[in-house]
Amino acid sequence: MPPKPRRQPQRTCVACRQVAGKRGLVRVVRTPAGEVSIDATGRLSGRGAYLCARRSCWDLALKRKALDRALKVTLDAATVERLAAFGRDLPDEADEGADTDAAMTNQDA
Ligand SMILES: [Zn+2]
Structure with a gap:
């Protein structure tokens, strides 16, 4: 079967x-200036990577250098510390189940 188009x-x-979906994830962006920062608005330009809003994923990403690979950059100590601090503020488990998409279109014209 061919893959569905990704709307x-x-x-x-x-x-x-x-x-x-984008909502459950936090975007981390490498700006054109080479700085890595958390993109709360999702609107910064640059190469982006996504992490769950869940502390364990931030831990894991920093330990495994997953962000370094995804962003093709070497995170410096200050950046790692900044990202780790952000991760520590997140809950341990993401709020699963809040993911229902109730948007339905009724076409009864
Ligand atoms: Zn995750």
Whole structure:
């Protein structure tokens, strides 16, 4: 079977490889200036990588250098510390089940 066209982009967490909609993931971006920062708005330009809003994924990504690979950059100590600090503020488990998409289109014209 041919793959379906991807209208709604799905993002993959670089740590656990779980695929989710953009909403459940946090974007980390490498800006054109080479700086790596957390992109809360999802609108910064640059190469992006996604992580679950879950502490364990941030731990894992930093330990395994998954972000380094995804962003093709070597994170310096200050950046690692900044990302680790962000991860520590996240809950241990993402709020699963909040993922229901109730958008339905009724066409009864
Ligand atoms: Zn994850």
